[in-house]
Amino acid sequence: MKQIRYIIHVLTVLVLFLTWSETSYAYLDPGSGSYFFQLAIASLLGGLYIIKVFWNKIKSFFSNIFAKGKNE
Amino acid sequence: MNNLHDYQLIPGSFRDPDGFLYWADGVLYRQINGGYQANYDYLMSSGLYENLTKDGLLIRHEEVDIEPARPDTYYRIIKPEPVPFISYPYEWCFSQLKDAALLSLNILKRALDFGMVLKDGSVYNIQFFRGKPIFIDTLSFEKYREGEPWIAYKQFCQHFLAPLALMSYNDTRLNQLFRIYIDGFPLDLASSLLPGRTRFTFSLLSHIHLHAGSQKHYAAQASSLPNNRKMPRLSLLGLVDNLESAVNNLKWRPPNTEWADYYTDTNYSQEAFEHKKRAVAQFIDRIKPKSVWDFGANTGVFSRIASNREIDTIAFDIDPAAVETNYLDTIAKKETSLLPLLLDVTNPSPGIGWENKERISLLERGPADLALALALIHHLAISNNVPVPKIAEFFFKICKVLIIEFVPKTDSQVTRLLATRKDIFDSYTQSSFEAGFGEFFAIQSAVKITGSERVLYLMERKNQQQ
Numbered sequence: 001m002k003q004i005r006y007i008i009h010v011l012t013v014l015v016l017f018l019t020w021s022e023t024s025y026a027y028l029d030p031g032s033g034s035y036f037f038q039l040a041i042a043s044l045l046g047g048l049y050i051i052k053v054f055w056n057k058i059k060s061f062f063s064n065i066f067a068k069g070k071n072e
Numbered sequence: 073m074n075n076l077h078d079y080q081l082i083p084g085s086f087r088d089p090d091g092f093l094y095w096a097d098g099v100l101y102r103q104i105n106g107g108y109q110a111n112y113d114y115l116m117s118s119g120l121y122e123n124l125t126k127d128g129l130l131i132r133h134e135e136v137d138i139e140p141a142r143p144d145t146y147y148r149i150i151k152p153e154p155v156p157f158i159s160y161p162y163e164w165c166f167s168q169l170k171d172a173a174l175l176s177l178n179i180l181k182r183a184l185d186f187g188m189v190l191k192d193g194s195v196y197n198i199q200f201f202r203g204k205p206i207f208i209d210t211l212s213f214e215k216y217r218e219g220e221p222w223i224a225y226k227q228f229c230q231h232f233l234a235p236l237a238l239m240s241y242n243d244t245r246l247n248q249l250f251r252i253y254i255d256g257f258p259l260d261l262a263s264s265l266l267p268g269r270t271r272f273t274f275s276l277l278s279h280i281h282l283h284a285g286s287q288k289h290y291a292a293q294a295s296s297l298p299n300n301r302k303m304p305r306l307s308l309l310g311l312v313d314n315l316e317s318a319v320n321n322l323k324w325r326p327p328n329t330e331w332a333d334y335y336t337d338t339n340y341s342q343e344a345f346e347h348k349k350r351a352v353a354q355f356i357d358r359i360k361p362k363s364v365w366d367f368g369a370n371t372g373v374f375s376r377i378a379s380n381r382e383i384d385t386i387a388f389d390i391d392p393a394a395v396e397t398n399y400l401d402t403i404a405k406k407e408t409s410l411l412p413l414l415l416d417v418t419n420p421s422p423g424i425g426w427e428n429k430e431r432i433s434l435l436e437r438g439p440a441d442l443a444l445a446l447a448l449i450h451h452l453a454i455s456n457n458v459p460v461p462k463i464a465e466f467f468f469k470i471c472k473v474l475i476i477e478f479v480p481k482t483d484s485q486v487t488r489l490l491a492t493r494k495d496i497f498d499s500y501t502q503s504s505f506e507a508g509f510g511e512f513f514a515i516q517s518a519v520k521i522t523g524s525e526r527v528l529y530l531m532e533r534k535n536q537q538q
Contacts, residue, residue, distance in 0.1 A: 027088060028192050033287030034226035041278050042307035049310030
């Protein structure tokens, strides 16, 4: 179920990116399908990344406290 | 003005307008074109170059003051540290490709810390150098512009993630698709080949299955790419972090193969085995080669006789499990002179890509100073029906000196090969072996291995084919 929710979320974000105006160029062709998909998936992954970084900070905060406690 | 007649361009270095590689007087140079000036200067001055090279992640170079190959577009000429042997992903085992993928992402993360990004995600930017993967394309870095998506996302998925997923979930031999698809595995192909359960792994579901679906969806539309749609830096970091987890989670454990127990399942006694090792060592000490190619190296027991003497050694084997085991050993022991690679001697890597020259064939990467062909000839002559003179001609093309073991028909390994087939090999004898190789090589020495019927030869290539 978790995976299906992810799919729906990603597809929803994809649909939000369907209109553009200007053009960008580079030596490598990013491929339009890949480009649009990256914008969609990265917005989701960016959110997850914040949570991950935040969680790691909480973990290291508590592990530091416990480490200090053990040392004392 | 164009001085290209004095130089030899590297055939695989033409896509990037920012520069190109070429040989001049036997030395490899890279010309950096004016269009890359700002990025190159930033790479060097921002501290990123120093950060990457001090940890051995990026190849070092020095700026040289020589006449440029193409003065009209020139900004700088650099001389990269030479990589002794260029290898390709269809010659790598699973962990080699995985380490190359992780290196690319590590470099991308460090580049972002310094305000730069990788402008491509090509697997061919990675080589193996002193026992580790290393990034060789100094021109792959460009300034990161806030809000830009990663231009090489598609290429990274095609060159690293899809191949690793297929090797992990389907069959490790699928890395051979690199021989066909020069720009990495098409994602629709990977998506259709991967088992259904990979759709329940978030990273593979997104970066391969949904990604392929998106490519298909947009393939029919001639929509131009926007640059008004921004991707926050945090999203890019999230993407890179997720790709890294995806690669880290892909695993492959070598199964037991026919070669796995090879050294415990031969007719060699311990005494014969030790004698053979001593004889090979004596020959190597006599030749003092700078490069050794060991064909049919298995897990590299004999290759290490050379590499332990700090001779650049390639341990070729046909068995992905043997190459994987050997590679993991080199990493564990921090060996810097041994490179295990996948190779089928009966079908060595061809030249592929544009004009069949972008990735060069095995033969063009030679000749090695010394080749080892130990316990190999019976597989070529009997299992693969290659006549002995043709085997001799092959080695004539790829090495200057050859250490080869003749395995007679009476040897139990050959008897095993002949057990299930008609013996049509009347000419497979020691005298015809010596005659066949004598056409191309001068036999310097022959040592009968104690306690076996095998003979170890040291031969030097004749200057002219007779």
